[in-house]
Amino acid sequence: MKPRLLLIDALNLIRRIYAVHEPKSATEQEAHLKACCLRVEQAVRSLLNKMAASHAVAVFDGERSWRYEFYPNYKMNRQPMPETLKNNLDRFMAAFAAAGVSSFSPDNDEADDVIATLASKAAEAGIAATVVSTDKGFLPLLSEQISVYDHFKKSFITSEDVKSRFSVSKEKLTLFWALSGDRTNDIPGVSGIGIKTAKELLARFNDYDAMLSAEQLTESQRGKLQAGGNDFVVSLALVTLRQDIELGFSLKDLRVS
Numbered sequence: 001m002k003p004r005l006l007l008i009d010a011l012n013l014i015r016r017i018y019a020v021h022e023p024k025s026a027t028e029q030e031a032h033l034k035a036c037c038l039r040v041e042q043a044v045r046s047l048l049n050k051m052a053a054s055h056a057v058a059v060f061d062g063e064r065s066w067r068y069e070f071y072p073n074y075k076m077n078r079q080p081m082p083e084t085l086k087n088n089l090d091r092f093m094a095a096f097a098a099a100g101v102s103s104f105s106p107d108n109d110e111a112d113d114v115i116a117t118l119a120s121k122a123a124e125a126g127i128a129a130t131v132v133s134t135d136k137g138f139l140p141l142l143s144e145q146i147s148v149y150d151h152f153k154k155s156f157i158t159s160e161d162v163k164s165r166f167s168v169s170k171e172k173l174t175l176f177w178a179l180s181g182d183r184t185n186d187i188p189g190v191s192g193i194g195i196k197t198a199k200e201l202l203a204r205f206n207d208y209d210a211m212l213s214a215e216q217l218t219e220s221q222r223g224k225l226q227a228g229g230n231d232f233v234v235s236l237a238l239v240t241l242r243q244d245i246e247l248g249f250s251l252k253d254l255r256v257s
Contacts, residue, residue: 005122006053007115009133010060014040014092016152018085029084037095043151044099048256051130055254058096059114062106067238074238076186100257109245112137116241119146137241140173167199176202178236187238190228208232
């Protein structure tokens with residue numbers, strides 16, 4: 001039987017579970033942490049069973065990825081992780097281990113890039129990989145070999161879902177975010193090119209250069225695209241997941257125990 005790889009966006013799963021009835025007082029925190037660890041373990045066992053996964057890993061974020069150096073305003077307005085949760089991540093790693101899944105915490109890379117690297121390498125080897133996350137950033141990875149699963153909605157996200165939600169195909173998602181920006185991650189996009197205009201442009205053109213050279217553009221649109229060229233390049237780099245992270249382990253190290 002071919003291997004099946006389960007890639008868990010660890011903090012996405014943990015923070016979503018932790019946020020439900022987040023404790024307001026210190027006396028409630030310990031009980032809440034224990035309950036959350038149990039829910040994480042149960043969720044992972046359920047996922048392993050549902051996906052018939054032979055290999056799995058829960059990937060955490062490193063301290064600071066290259067994106068913060070490349071663009072200092074990256075995630076500038078993102079709500080920080082609750083301190084209690086941040087100080088107890090080792091307990092959640094133990095919950096993953098109890099379910100038979102190892103954890104990986106890179107020094108500086110983001111979980112998204114590590115997961116994208118693992119998924120793409122698995123796909124190249126003909127191995128099916130399922131990413132468990134509600135993060136839209138994984139959607140451009142969708143393919144015959146790579147699927148994305150929303151544990152909280154209990155459903156796989158399809159290419160048709162992407163088209164319905166964003167009005168662009170999965171192949172154009174990174175271009176869409178590079179043009180319109182992504183407020184959740186403080187990615188600027190091209191000034192003056194909002195969501196509506198970005199959709200209109202991508203319905204007619206396949207890349208930025210084609211937009212600039214098109215005679216059909218209005219002078220206003222052309223001016224905004226030309227003036228925002230640098231922001232487009234920066235934004236495109238930020239929204240594109242890397243698939244070349246040096247990992248230091250192989251698939252055999254991820255076998256479910």
